[in-house]
Amino acid sequence: MKAVYIESQGGVEVLQYGDLPEPQIGLYDVKVRVRACALNRLDVYTRSGGRGRNRDLTEPFILGIDIAGEVVEVGPEVTNTVVGQRVVLYPAVPCGQCRFCKAGQEHVCQKRQMLGSTLNGGYAEYVVAPSINVYPISDSLSFEEAAAMPTTFLPVWTILIKTAHLRPWHTVLVPSASAGVGAAAIQVGKNAVGATVIATTSSPEKIQLAYDEGADYVIDYTKENVAERVKEITNGEGVDAVVDHVGASFWPDGFASLTPGGYYGICGVTSGFKTELQMGAVFTKQVHIFGVSMGSQESMREIVNLANRGIIRGKVHKVFPLEQARQAHEMLEGMSFFGKLVLAP
């Protein structure tokens, strides 16, 4: 099969396009003909070895976490899907044995594997995954839109729905709306909940796109003071929840914008991972600060259910043929886009 793989870590030049053997399925696995695989910042770290992802590669490794396609083969024990089914894949493969897995908190499993990160992923014509990772998608959802969803919507869902219990009368702050997570957070806040959404972004074009996604207010963080604007918009009350996928550069504004009793979810630190925390404010304002990495299978089911009904959908900026993975990675590192970049093997 055609695949894009790495045999060593480094710049975009380590991404090689060529032929690899097709993966074989086990008793409980499915084989999926990949139709779309969305790029993720984690792909860059796995490719480059940055952010603690240095590793020795003993054989060609296939990146690609967010995968949609058609089931082409099922293991003899598989009962939940059939050949020909259009599906999107839950990317994490928990160990199933640790105390978190046993408690139904498989998304906290510290031994979990991940498609495209520790298991071969979707930069290829075919991928194999456990059948429990498969979620059917409706014909109204394109493969590209579906592939753009798991790693963007799962952390957002965990923050806003599972933890902050966002309600229509709440307000949520979404920094950097142009990132996949940003667009997902606007949609969950607006379309799934009906809350008020304040987004930040950096250019007139992106501001319009953030409004198009459903934001009620959009702040240009290059020209305006975010914390002050949030204060004005919320009549001094602050926001009930923050979806922080940006990290250090956003923290001072984000934390200052949080209402007493509010929820501050951290699901990414693209701009840096160290900051100063006013510990006194944490208990006097009685705020909740918490970390989220992905989400549970239950959250995945709820997300796909809403997507199949057209209420939320992955935001796709551009689709590249598989052999242009290097160009796609260059664009991903350049940050000049709105939504997800997708490979179509």
Ligand SMILES: [Zn+2]
């Ligand atoms: Zn586990």
